[in-house]
Amino acid sequence: MRVQRVRWRPSRWSLQTRVTAVSIAVAGTLLILGVTVFYVTVRHALYEGLHERGAVAIKLLEDDLQRSDPPAVLAPEVTGFSLIQVVDDQGVVVASSPILAGHPAMTARRPSEERERQSETITVPGVSSRVYIVSERVRAPGGWRTIHVGSPMADLDHARGFFLGALGVSVVLISCVVGVAVRRAVRRATRPVCVMSAELAAITGGEPIRRVTVPDTADEVSELADSINRTLRRLEGVVERQRGFVADVSHELRSPLTGLRAQLEVALEHPEDEDWPAVARAALGDADRLQNIVTDLLIMAKLEAGLRLDRRPVDLGDLAHTEAARRRRRVPIEVEADEGVIVEGTQMHLVRLLTNLLDNAERHAASLVRVTVRAEEDTAVLEVSDDGAGIPVQDRELVFRRFQRLDESRKRDSGGTGLGLPISREIAAAHDGTLEAADSDGGARLVLRLPLKGK
Template sequence: MRIFGDLLSPSCWTVRTRVTAAATLFVGLLLVIVTMLFYQAVHRTVFEGLHDQGTLVVSDLATLVDETDPRGTLGVLDPDYTLLQVVGAEGGVLASSESLHGRGPLKVPEPRVVGRPEYRTVYVPGKGEVYLVSEKVRTGGGMRIVHAGAPINEFTQYRASFIGLLVAMALIATAAVGWIVSLSVRRALRPVRVMRGELAEITGGETDRRVTVPSPNDEMSDLAESVNVTLDRLADVMSRQRAFVADVSHELRSPLTGLRAQLEVALEHPEDEDWPAVARAALGDADRLQGIVSDLLILAKLGAGVEVERERVDLGELVRAEARRRVRRVPVEVEAAVGVTARVTPHHLVRVLTNLLDNAERHARSRVWVTVEAEGREAVLEVRDDGSGIAPEDRERIFWRFHRLPEGRARDAAGTGLGLTISRDIARAHGGTLVAADSDQGARFVLRIPRDKP
């Protein structure tokens, strides 16, 4: 029973079923209301016609009675109102039409006010349902009550058939609307079924597959284009991930291979080895491995969007503190404006500054300059050196993972090639940018991050 109940729940229905059910229910209710209103309109029209027509007939009959006070048989004044009767004050029938000849007075309440017609529907034996108009008339011979009735057997006889016809038409129209809506929704969702099938065929190794963009230009084509954009992004992510894995494997293999080779050689002739030297060499390779792993962990956290607590930091003070933290090969000149603050993760920003200063120190001939200033809503940090600079075609490559220029490898063979990559990812995580900009002399790195609101 529970499973049956779940199947009846709209949440288990398809989009086509839900839309069809909703549209059919709405149209069905609308047709029921329209049918009821139409029947009421027809009913009201018929009885309003009988009312107006009966008013004229009873008025003419009252005038006739007032002038002539007839006896016996009355002539029909209207072909619809064939039932005429004049009743005296004592309750006896004074005159009547041929249709009521020989019958007693009609058993209806006596009109309360003279000259004011009263209308009602009564049952007359042998005549069926009758729409009756009655009026009290004062004549020279006394009070008279005149009745004018129109048989409505045909209306009452066919009323059930008429209602049944209206209901049948409403049901047929509702079913037709449901069928049309179902077909329309099925046709509208056909591109979705095609896209679903194409997406189901895409495996993890197929990064070049895309879904078909249907025509014409509508919401479905927009959806297909959005799916293709998402697939493009996924393909780019997978491509970068594969390249990253390959680079990591290559970078980790070198120190591991060197470490293993050193240990294997030392173990072949342990008595001839200088074990402190072997340990120092192994420690150097271990330090390089530790540096690579640490940098990879930072990249993984930045790529995963791990939330890190931020605080309001004065960038000028941070730069001056980092420049004084250790003695470098070349002097570092700091020119920082006062009050340039931003909401950052301090140790992340220190990592960026350390990477930029280490890079500048590695390539500088005699000096490194660091400036901090405010430009509009941004805080700008620049690090410049007087080295050989960076060629324009290499200014983006240096931010690639594990990519190192020949000069950098020559000056620092132990580097991982991840410092600038990490620095740019940290800048992006703070809503900023890091670029290698044009410079008259040496390299110039420009970091821009949003300033803290006052």
Template structure:
């Protein structure tokens, strides 16, 4: 199932979204829980501070008006850990300084003062410095003013009020220098809202995330299928082309401007190039068969005549046909190697020396050859470059009236070889066609002279595979001028 691009894309998109949702969900839950917990801590500290203010202003713990225990359980604990006051209906508590839920009753003197402060003044501050608080003068509710700590200590715990247990966030706030010494007020804020909000958010995520992942997977599957539908059309058409071997067919090109459309256009360009190559190969095979048939038939006829009538054997003609056949076979083999992608060598070749050697191998002909040869080196196959120069010289000598000019020179990064003649020249409309294989502008004369229409085609193919070019134009003498350009070999 996961062998298709569509399935892998869907699975990948779903996994990425799932990881992102999990990370985002966890962050949201943690942030929500932290905010609500901080809010509960603030509420608990606020409640504790209200009670602490009442104590600090002289209200006795037993006379405090404490908040409802269901929402805010409160304890007032002295320095010895005794519970002096607690919220109503408090049955159990943990997480504070005392686990007691029932306040203790402090013994009092006959004059209404605490036994801890049995001085003669009866209502003076045992710490001696703040005077009497609210209701002072010996009443049971008389307490000196106290000092409230700046910061509260926080913690988590639980409490059971009127039979219902909850989790709370507690804040402990110390009140110093009261009549009964240092007291600590513990007040709690319920975490029910935090737990409810986190639970609701978690439930929504557990329900929503799978639905969202399903939507993402479905949309990705549909979008990918729509995007890959042209690819399936391309594959189907290529399969049909392979089965029918009809290279004239083309794959459908979508009207979009995306990668699939570019793939279809590139595929059609490849098919067009392949069709051209195959057609060229077919013409090459047909032309080669035709060209080979003539010298073979002529040679066979001469040999049969010679076998029947030895005195009529044309040995010179047989030798000429054999040479022509040999040259044609060598040209066809070289073209076959070039078509197969044979890479030229990296031998350094001096074109001036090469041109001089090609000229020296030719006997003095009916036309004069003028040379201007400057040493310039190129990198490549010496034999193939010699074939190019030789073909250009053969072509010029074949068509020249009285003169052939050959020039070798360096021109910037290029090595230039120019071979011109004073013959009839090449019509402008035919200057590209003459580089096609088996093309002869004068078939009868070319065949009589031994040409098969391969020399210029071989020369251009060799030039192109050496990184250069071969072009034709008019020469100053009025005939044809062929210019070979090759990259100059880098300095050793």
């Protein structure tokens, strides 16, 4: 059986209104519960006091009954109880206080056992307020008697109304005070958020990215502002890199396009004098360069998008032997690879990485390219070195920037895209590895480090 989860509709109230409403509701509920408990406690204490005083009055009357039958008219008041009756088992009033002279029994209820005491609140004809009665069954010389003592509760009823009204007004006033205090507190706490929201809305991207104002308070709002500023700094860096990337791409694409256009325009001006196969070959060369640039850009875009790689075990030693054997060699390539150096990766990407490293080494080598593969603890290490001019120390990071080509590289190959090594580093990073230019006795030495399989 499928259970559907209840989804609440998003509230259209502001945060300030919602927090204030919840605070008032919680405070009001707690106040009502507290007032109720307080009222019940006070009421219970008053009734207990009346009950105890009634017991004292009955005890005094009982002592009089033990000495002789009571007169028909009793004392006007005993310990604050002005309504007194002595009733026999037949319900006949034997004696009463002056105010109840000639009246029937105040209540038909009477205790069934000796010394059993009962209390209740009733209305008595002729008495404007409710009456609290305490009753007890006692033995007298004339037989069993039930003594009723009652106290009008006019003052208590009046005080109860005032008391409940005062408590109700207090609940309302306190709830209002809580609501106003919470609303002001929330407004003050969210004011920096409103400022940050306005500052973020003003950011268009057409100008240097500004930062939001960080409040002086050391709380969650200031932490949010710091987080936003860190994000804006990263975003600014991404935007700057993107602008630089677009500028570099436009520059790299403009050169072959300009050359191609110029060649075709010149050829079309004097078509009868042109060697059209040579023109076609030159145009094809520029087209190949454009295709290489677009292909490299597509690979970098996929890598930067964080696409999930389909990783499988790859033997780096076998990969190095295979790629070195199938290449057209300008200079010899020596491969020294240990057995069983296996990594988890996408073979197509690793082949592209190794191809880029070999292309770079072969372009700059004077007479030899060397490839070594070995395992160091839990890391696979692949090195590609050449005996060329090498990479100056200050330029070792520059070669991994997009479209950055050193003068030596431009002299040897004017058709490169300047994306081979940057793509190789991106592939290494996508495989949780690193690629860097290391020290060498002569020539360039590029070192790839990848985690071994299972490590």
